[in-house]
Amino acid sequence: MAADGGRSTVRKRLGIGMTGETVHPAPTLIADAAIDGAERGLGRDHWHVWQHAKGGAIALCPLPGTDQFQVAAQYDAPDAVPNTSPEAVRQLIADRTHLAASDVREVRWASTFTPRAAMADRFRADRTFLIGDAAHIHSPAGGQGLNTSVQDAYNLGWKLGQVLRHGADPALLDSYEAERLPIATGVLGISTRIHRAHRAGDAEGRRRTSEVHQLGLSYRDGPLAVNERNDGDHRNQLGAGDRAPDAPCALPDGTPVRLFDVLRGPHFTLLVLGDAPPPAPDTDFGGLAPTLGTAGCVRTIRAGGPSPDLLDPDGHLTTTYGPAPALFLIRPDGYVCWTADGARVHPLLTR
């Protein structure tokens, strides 16, 4: 697994190209600095931004749990060459803010980057997989990079586990690129748009909408999504490929528990909503079972029926996942890969 960052040596050695564009030609300097600015109004509960500072915008972001601020200084001149020495960073802060160079007690480190948006031409070469910035780089605007990288790792991690330990079809590993490459494409678009709007002073364009939360990402069009649910409009219903949402529930003895805590672990969860008979051991989940390697890896959670594992006292589960009866096979990374509705539930589970 090549998780060696945007300049990935592994990617280069494999000869995998990066296709993309420069988001903005001018560099940005970033640094962590201890600044004694309380007496000059430099509070630690919000960011401080000098949008129209001479030479380029500068922002000081308090780093929680430290006495540091993260310094982010843009340059208006495309050919600017930032000086990252501690003295130069002190002077930069003094030049662009109301602070004095002597207020900057320590510059812990400083670096520069020129925002690019680019994606590896493929995420896999035989036994090697690219994840994180090695697979896609983009502007930090919107805060998408680390979140996307962690989800790459989560997506690939359980698939490797299923193939190496649980006899899943090795073709399962091809679904990593099939699922994550479209997500990376979307992230590149979002971060580039926010970055350019920011530089252009376009307040509306740089607004963070719910898309940056990454909670609405779906693999509906991917190879691991099988919908056998016909009891409503799929576009408005939770379907195969969607992220399985959380819901406050209760254990049979009334103890409150969150669905996420019930799902937690490297196994699949078959969530049985409503009154349905026990699942047949050979349920093939719409033909996905051999690919996923589900044999022995599925934990069944019954929410409803005569002996439920999970109660839904306030109806949150049914509101989100319903209508019941319905079945959801939830992957180890928390995405639904198969659904079936009431019409399918009984014959399928009693077979």
Ligand SMILES: Cc1cc2nc3c(=O)[nH]c(=O)nc-3n(C[C@H](O)[C@H](O)[C@H](O)COP(=O)(O)OP(=O)(O)OC[C@H]3O[C@@H](n4cnc5c(N)ncnc54)[C@H](O)[C@@H]3O)c2cc1C
């Ligand atoms: C200013 C800035 C702000 C950001 N803010 C956010 C944010 O708010 N939210 C967000 O989600 N993302 C943010 N990001 C993006 C985020 O930092 C990256 O997307 C994320 O760090 C990528 O993780 P990674 O593990 O893929 O790569 P990296 O973090 O680059 O890690 C790669 C690691 O591999 C090591 N390495 C490289 N080559 C070798 C080798 N040959 N041998 C051994 N080790 C090697 C490197 O030393 C490094 O430790 C920001 C980025 C920047 C620049």
